[in-house]
Amino acid sequence: MSKKPSAPAAKKVESAVPASDYALTPINASLSREQKIDLYRTMVRIRRFEERSLRAYQGKNAAGGTNIGGFLHLYIGQEAVAVGCCSLMGKNDHVITAYRDHGHAIAVGMDTKPLMAELYGKITGCSKGKGGSMHYFAPDKNFWGGHGIVGGQIPLGTGLAYALKYQGKKGAAMAFMGDGAVNQGAVHEAYNLASLWNLPVVFVIENNGYSMGTSQARSSAGELAKRAAGYNMEWGQCNGHDVFEVRAVMDHFLTQARENSRPSTVEIDTYRYRGHSVADPDNTYRTKAEVEEYRNNKDPIQVALHQLLAAGVFTAEIAEQIDAEARTEAEIAAEFADASPYPTVDDIQKDVYWESDHPAERKSEGRLFFD
Amino acid sequence: MPQITYREAIRHALAEELTRDPNVVVMGEEVAQFNGAYKVTEGLLAKFGPDRIVDTPISEAGFIGLGVGASMLGIRPVMELMFWSFYSVAFDQILNNAANVRYMSGGQINCPIVIRGPANGGTNVGATHSHTPENVLANHPGVKVVVPSTAYDAKGLLKSAIRDNDPVFFLENTILYGDKGEVPEAEYVIPLGKADVKRTGTDLTIVTYGRCVIHSLKAAETLEKEHDISVEVVDLRTIRPLDIDTVLASVRKTHRVLIVEEQKPFASVGTQLAYMIQREAFDDLDGPIHRLATVDAPAIYSPPVETEQLPNPGRVVKAVLAALA
Structure with missing residues (x-):
């Protein structure tokens, strides 16, 4: 790693593009018709997957038991962020996020059947029923979770960038966090290391306005992304309701990471329509009118729909077909999850140690597990 | 058989594994230019260079977490805690992330990290610097915990720890660093889990x-x-x-x-x-x-x-x- 002081780069990067023209920026104009439709399709698939998971959470299975336990943090309303960012991934780009992770998992290309099965706690789940909603992983798709502790994943994401640099690979890590995470010490330690060591990481703050039930005004002093300036990092802000703007803004910072090995922090304004988790009655910290304002006027799927219709990329009939397919896909995922078996009690102690899972290659001796 | 100190034995293990595997990186506070707060890593910077022997800021949660993330992509970081007592400021990274990531991913992710440093009392540094957390660490399934008592054991066990595919926490002792013991010149390893x-x-x-x-x-x-x-x-x-x-x-x-x-x-x-x-x-x-x-x-x-x-x-x-x- 270079020990030289990092280049002065603490400036805010302002976009020169008028908000209405993001679809015309090179990174978006170069998309094929099918790629543009895919952005829309992926957002719709996330929305329908999560709506179906919510119904499963609130419903009962055939035996009268719960389908989904624990927490369910829904991404509904924020889809353009994960889809826009992950659509820019090359083969050496990596993603890590917090516990509101369903959108990122679908955006990196994970199959929705094992995702739903994970929610149901089934052995066919993406983490074999051992992680649950907050802990999706797909290293084969460069997706490193799915982490439950606010801000705890940010040093890990910085480590992914460190590994890329050490291995001489031209890529970038995107380390996603919510607006609440910016007040965690681990995030600031990671900012410092990333800038000090010139690591190719983009810290993405998905600012949905609330850290659980505490508004930004009640939790955070100053502008969130601007804190990056204190660590000599470029930073920017962007409208997260427009998938094309997300792509255009993120493309700049990802390029900085890949080409110049410089970190940055991007704050993406977004909004969640549902509570912090399904357990949140959502009646103490914001108004219904506020939620409706976003839902009616800034919904990322509706924004993209209007853009694509206006540009003649697709027709209302095709949009409806995409929606119908997404609903069917979510239903198939739920049926798959419902029909799948649970892990057995014997499975509890699998996947704990690499060595106990590879007994023929074990080099250590002695007891690994205790009664 | 040559007599070397416990400190030198650990250094030799690090040097041998750095030579053997280009993915091994030594990282921690004062490990490089300062030659180690307890001189365990003395001379390693000169031999292996700044890409392999990396000084960190005083930022345990940050750099241990960075090591965990790097290990998921195949790096084998050997992280030095100047004192294991400082684990408390990196607890989430050590015992939520390193210990759990394999399990929570259904066995998809390995975390071949070593965290090493001294964990002992007896040096009149007060309660904050005298913790012996081996029981706390070992309470977490998914991790391995090593506490060597001699130079011979320290070298052979550390080499096994670095080659291990699971997270290994290696607890040394400042009072033992100067103790000499017989250590063969020929390479050897001691398997973990053998009394x-x-x-x-x-x-x-x-x-x-x-x-x-x-x-x-x-x-x-x-x-x-x-x-x-x-x-x-x-x-x-x-x-x-x-x-x-x-x-x-x-x-x-x-x-x-x-x-x-x-x-x-x-x-x-x-x-x-x-x-x-x-x-x-x-x-x-x-x-x-x-x-x-x-x-x-x-x-x-x-x-x-x-x-x-x-x-x-x-x-x-x-x-x-x-x-x-």
Whole structure:
């Protein structure tokens, strides 16, 4: 790693593009018709997957038991962020996020059947029923979770960038966090290391306005992304309701990471329509009118729909077909999850140690597990 | 066979593994330019360069977490904590992320990280710098915990730890860093999870690890000379995985047990050992299992009194006599 002081780069990067023209920026104009439709399709698939998971959470299975336990943090309303960012991934780009992770998992290309099965706690789940909603992983798709502790994943994401640099690979890590995470010490330690060591990481703050039930005004002093300036990092802000703007803004910072090995922090304004988790009655910290304002006027799927219709990329009939397919896909995922078996009690102690899972290659001796 | 210090033995293990595997990176506070706060990594920067021997800011949560993330992509970071006592500011990274990521991903992700550094009292640095967290660490399935007592063991065990595909926490001892022992020049490794009978005896088994092995061996000499008592000393070397079979074999020979540990008594490593010994060798015991631990209070500063708060040869002698009374 270079020990030289990092280049002065603490400036805010302002976009020169008028908000209405993001679809015309090179990174978006170069998309094929099918790629543009895919952005829309992926957002719709996330929305329908999560709506179906919510119904499963609130419903009962055939035996009268719960389908989904624990927490369910829904991404509904924020889809353009994960889809826009992950659509820019090359083969050496990596993603890590917090516990509101369903959108990122679908955006990196994970199959929705094992995702739903994970929610149901089934052995066919993406983490074999051992992680649950907050802990999706797909290293084969460069997706490193799915982490439950606010801000705890940010040093890990910085480590992914460190590994890329050490291995001489031209890529970038995107380390996603919510607006609440910016007040965690681990995030600031990671900012410092990333800038000090010139690591190719983009810290993405998905600012949905609330850290659980505490508004930004009640939790955070100053502008969130601007804190990056204190660590000599470029930073920017962007409208997260427009998938094309997300792509255009993120493309700049990802390029900085890949080409110049410089970190940055991007704050993406977004909004969640549902509570912090399904357990949140959502009646103490914001108004219904506020939620409706976003839902009616800034919904990322509706924004993209209007853009694509206006540009003649697709027709209302095709949009409806995409929606119908997404609903069917979510239903198939739920049926798959419902029909799948649970892990057995014997499975509890699998996947704990690499060595106990590879007994023929074990080099250590002695007891690994205790009664 | 050449005599080298415990510190040099660890350094040699690091150097050999750095040479063997280009994915090994040594990282921590003052490990490079300063040559190590305790000089364990002295000379490694000059030999391996700044890409392999990396100074970090005082930022344990940040750099340990960075190491965990890098290990997921195949780097083998060997992270130095200047004191294991500082684990508390990186607890989430060590025991949520490193310990759990394999499990929570359904076995898809490995975390081949080593975190090493000293964990001991006895140097008059007060309660914040004198923690011995091996029991806390070993309470987390998914991790391995090593506490070597000699130069020979430290080298062979660290080499195994670095090659291990699971997270390994390696707890050294500042007071042992200068102790010399015989270490062969030829390469060797010691498997994790293998105890070592450091002294054979017939009247009582001391089960111990770390610096308490040294105390116990001194006490055993005194007991033999002055009391004609023959003590067997079993050095666990690794806490998890645990070589309970070697412990039980010794108990079946001597029928008396004293556990000696530099731990606070409540829910210590010795607590687990006592449970397992009574459960698996109850009929072989001729008396209750005894234990000598740290006097149950935060580490006192006062130099002569701290010596008495910790296990020491004199306290071990008394504890053995009490166990055999």
